[in-house]
Amino acid sequence: MDTESSRQTPGTTGLKYAASRGLAVVVMEPIKGGLLAVTPPKEVQAIWDEAEVKRSPAEWALLWVWNHPEVPVVLSGMRAMEQVIENVQIADRSEPNILTPKDLEIVARVREKYLQHGFIGCTGCQYCMPCPQGVRIPGILSFFNEVLRASDPQRRNEIIERYNATIPQENRAEACIRCGTCEEKCPQNLPIRRLLSNARWALRPP
Ligand code: SF4
Ligand code: SF4
Numbered sequence: 693m694d695t696e697s698s699r700q701t702p703g704t705t706g707l708k709y710a711a712s713r714g715l716a717v718v719v720m721e722p723i724k725g726g727l728l729a730v731t732p733p734k735e736v737q738a739i740w741d742e743a744e745v746k747r748s749p750a751e752w753a754l755l756w757v758w759n760h761p762e763v764p765v766v767l768s769g770m771r772a773m774e775q776v777i778e779n780v781q782i783a784d785r786s787e788p789n790i791l792t793p794k795d796l797e798i799v800a801r802v803r804e805k806y807l808q809h810g811f812i813g814c815t816g817c818q819y820c821m822p823c824p825q826g827v828r829i830p831g832i833l834s835f836f837n838e839v840l841r842a843s844d845p846q847r848r849n850e851i852i853e854r855y856n857a858t859i860p861q862e863n864r865a866e867a868c869i870r871c872g873t874c875e876e877k878c879p880q881n882l883p884i885r886r887l888l889s890n891a892r893w894a895l896r897p898p
Pocket of ligand 2: 820879
């Protein structure tokens with residue numbers, strides 16, 4: 693739910709400007725590489741539950757994009773036939789300005805809540821790879837996101853165990869020498885060095 697501009701997204705201002713000049717804007721990663729489709733933290737789900745029309749997180753994300761009259765095409769990566777069917781059905785139900793003011797207020801509060809949780813907008817695109825030091829950046833950020841979403845210590849410990857079992861020591865955040873090469877390539881403008889530094893502590897064994 694990007695409204696500000698970055699290297700990859702024109703933001704709301706850029707979108708409106710392009711439309712005013714007759715340019716079509718194709719929106720990529722409407723679900724943030726699937727991040728917005730996974731089970732949300734319970735505080736986020738509680739906000740979604742306030743909506744009059746119940747929707748899945750993926751539907752909220754897609755409808756929010758389709759809600760913009762300036763958007764003619766949305767590209768969403770799909771890995772399974774069920775996702776193709778769901779996306780087509782949502783596109784079929786969508787139309788510009790379909791979300792009510794109350795819906796938009798709910799979306800804004802969800803966005804705030806995700807930001808409070810430290811949501812990392814890594815889409816897993818891998819453009820930052822390979823890291824010259826072998827750091828598995830997208831994998832680490834994915835585990836970091838999971839830990840930030842986890843609401844209880846037991847769940848957090850399970851994620852940390854899985855991280856340590858999955859990512860070899862030489863490819864973990866500790867191997868980063870902060871050269872910055874990856875940040876130049878990240879279309880999401882993520883502060884990868886700072887995130888890895890935080891991930892290192894958040895994912896250390898208990
Ligand atoms: S800043 Fe760290 S993670 Fe990024 S390319 Fe350099 S060593 Fe790899
Ligand atoms: S380039 Fe950025 S968004 Fe893409 S995988 Fe790397 S950190 Fe994530």
